[in-house]
Amino acid sequence: MHRRPGWSVRLQLTLSYAGFLMLAGALLLGAAGLFLLRKGWLRTNEEGAWQQSPGTEIVRGFAPTAAAVMVFLLVFGLLGGWLLAGRMLAPMERITRAARAAAAGSLSHRICLPGRKDEFRELADTFDMMLAQLEAQVAEQQRFAANASHELRTPLAISKALIDVARADPHHDSGELVDRLHAINTRAIDLTEALLLLSRAKQRSFTPEHVDLSLVAEEAAETLHPLAEKHGVTLETSGDIAPMTGSPALLLQLATNLVHNAIVHNLPHQGTVWVHTGVRPRTVVLSVENTGERLTPRVVATLTEPFQRGTERIHTDQAGVGLGLAIVKTITEAHDGTLTLAPRPDGGLRITVELPAAPGG
DSSP: OOOOOOOOHHHHHHHHHHHHHHHHHHHHHHHHHHHHHHHEEEEEEOOOOEEOOOOHHHHHHHOOOOOHHHHHHHHHHHHHHHHHHHHTTTTHHHHHHHHHHHHTTTOOOOOOSSSSSOOOHHHHHHHHHHHHHHHHHHHHHHHHHHHHHHHHHHHHHHHHHHHHHHHHOOOSSSSHHHHHHHHHHHHHHHHHHHHHHHHHHHHOOOOOOEEHHHHHHHHHHHHHHHHHHHHTTEEEEEEEEOEEOOHHHHHHHHHHHHHHHHHHHSHHHHHHEEEEEEEESSSSEEEEEEEEEEHHHHHTTTTTSSTTTTTSSOOOTOTTTOOOHHHHHHHHHHHHOEEEEOOOTTEEEEEEHHHHHHHHH
């Protein structure tokens, strides 16, 4: 935004300080002069006329002194105000330099303003906190972009290699080639759709509607019931009605991802998944637990990062594209909720999503 140049804050503070000092000096000298003037005139004759007394000479002699004092106050006010304003605004100059560095792309710079807490230091600390958050977000976006590029490049590279092999060997089985290309393209489409869904959730581009989270969880469980039977997993649902406001489509995707994750990362045989909804004073809760191998807290802490599939968990052909729990986390944050992951003592994982309840619900 283009702005016309104006006076600096330091100059404005200097003039304000000097003006206030001049005003105080003028009032003080005016009061002293008025006092001397009243003492310099006395009613002495019988006709009631004013007669000048020797005190008037004091008033006349006081005027040049008062003028000299006013000049001194002006010079002193300007000089002192300039120095004091510069000292008071020194922290603001550091904050300005840090802001310019951030605008130029340097997010690693910090103000680290010393001294006790005041308005400037509180502003500097807030600015440092903002820079730290921006730096973390930019680093996360760069890491996500690099991982997404790698994940998308892999199926494209495999498709190109298969096509090159088919061109070099015209007698190669075309049916097998088509099947493999279909599987690779399906994976690439799934990854692209997951990335689009993740972007949509981050932008919160949805209109909140009334949703019963328990019905959403039941729908996700019914949809994935054939997959649970295929993997020999018992799927159990329970809970209370959980009214809230949000995006039905995104919440269904959240529940589906949680249940799918619990099914495919389970015991090889006779595994179990528990889906439960509940209501708390101001929130509704969806929890999904599953049996499985024991997980360390270090592994659990990384599961919501994009393209993290959990190297210590059981891998299957249904491992997905590595964005399932990342999408769950983003959808939860888009609904102002909290996501908690905790390893179960007997093995497996417990995931809890807590979301704001519907007003009056």
